[in-house]
Amino acid sequence: MSVMLQRRTVLSAGLAALSLATLGGGSAQAQAARLRMLWWGSQERADRTNKAIAAYKQVKPDLDIAGEFAGWSDYWPRLATQVAGRNAPDLIQMDYRYIFEYGRRGALAPLDDYIGK
Numbered sequence: 001m002s003v004m005l006q007r008r009t010v011l012s013a014g015l016a017a018l019s020l021a022t023l024g025g026g027s028a029q030a031q032a033a034r035l036r037m038l039w040w041g042s043q044e045r046a047d048r049t050n051k052a053i054a055a056y057k058q059v060k061p062d063l064d065i066a067g068e069f070a071g072w073s074d075y076w077p078r079l080a081t082q083v084a085g086r087n088a089p090d091l092i093q094m095d096y097r098y099i100f101e102y103g104r105r106g107a108l109a110p111l112d113d114y115i116g117k
Helices: 002-023 043-059 072-084 096-104
Strands: 033-040 063-070
Touching (some): 033 072
């Protein structure tokens, strides 16, 4: 149960940080911001993630998050192809094994400035 809570916490924090970066800390925008999000998992996990996105939209109605998912074995080739083609999603689910590799290649934006001291 605590693993799901940690994942939800990470998802919420990531969405909050990226929405702050995208929306300039809550300033009014004339047009809705659109983000793409990619994650791995089953249909059940996709349903839960889409519910979390819908709940977040209640707080940030001007933010549109287009979600897409794939199974574990299809996810990594899809992500690698999108990153190589400079068409990476704005929000991604990242396994610890890959964080260093994608960070080293400059494919991950540092979020240090959005995390409290």
